[in-house]
Amino acid sequence: xxxxxxxxxxxxxxxxxxxxxxxxxxxxxxxxxxxxxxxxxxxxxxxxxxxxxxxxxxxxxxxxxxxxxxxxxxxxxxxxxxxxxxxxxxxxxxxxxxxxxxxxxxxxxxxxxxxxxxxxxxxxxxxxxxxxxxxxxxxxxxxxxxxxxxxxxxxxxxxxxxxxxxxxxxxxxxxxxxxxxxxxxxxxxx
Numbered sequence: 001x002x003x004x005x006x007x008x009x010x011x012x013x014x015x016x017x018x019x020x021x022x023x024x025x026x027x028x029x030x031x032x033x034x035x036x037x038x039x040x041x042x043x044x045x046x047x048x049x050x051x052x053x054x055x056x057x058x059x060x061x062x063x064x065x066x067x068x069x070x071x072x073x074x075x076x077x078x079x080x081x082x083x084x085x086x087x088x089x090x091x092x093x094x095x096x097x098x099x100x101x102x103x104x105x106x107x108x109x110x111x112x113x114x115x116x117x118x119x120x121x122x123x124x125x126x127x128x129x130x131x132x133x134x135x136x137x138x139x140x141x142x143x144x145x146x147x148x149x150x151x152x153x154x155x156x157x158x159x160x161x162x163x164x165x166x167x168x169x170x171x172x173x174x175x176x177x178x179x180x181x182x183x184x185x186x187x188x189x190x
Contacts, residue, residue, distance in 0.1 A: 002082040005033040007089035012043025014087035019050050021179035028186045032079045037091050069097045095142040105140040108178045110170045117145035126163050135173045137181035150181045
């Protein structure tokens with residue numbers, strides 16, 4: 001059983017999927033920390049409702065990005081976190097932070113990388129006219145959305161899809177695929 005941290009910025013639906021999978025024994029881990037950079041995020045309530053310790057880090061409360069990341073790192077180290085899961089965390093991590101936890105940070109991305117990198121991947125795929133997009137879980141490196149892939153799954157974009165229906169389909173796959181990737185990490189299979 002390993003300790004994990006989940007970093008969020010918004011709704012926290014992937015956090016909830018991870019919490020549910022851990023609670024149901026589907027992944028051998030304990031969520032010991034939720035880090036959020038948005039004081040108004042619903043993810044905070046999800047963590048609170050589950051009794052998960054929360055660290056809220058508003059960038060404007062720190063003199064520098066490095067100071068903010070050092071505060072996060074001190075919590076991660078104190079709680080003996082073995083895996084950091086980025087789940088809708090919309091802040092880029094510094095190279096120094098990524099290097100400090102190399103091979104121990106993973107991210108879920110709403111596209112089949114290397115296609116449609118960045119924060120508007122679902123919209124970019126939808127507007128491009130492609131027939132297939134998907135979900136990628138990958139290790140985090142200094143380059144955005146470029147680390148080694150752990151798992152990927154395609155999602156067909158139907159002619160009848162809207163951006164809303166495609167988003168819903170992608171999120172459904174994320175909520176299933178991310179816990180699977182965490183399980184592989186926990187079992188030393190990544």
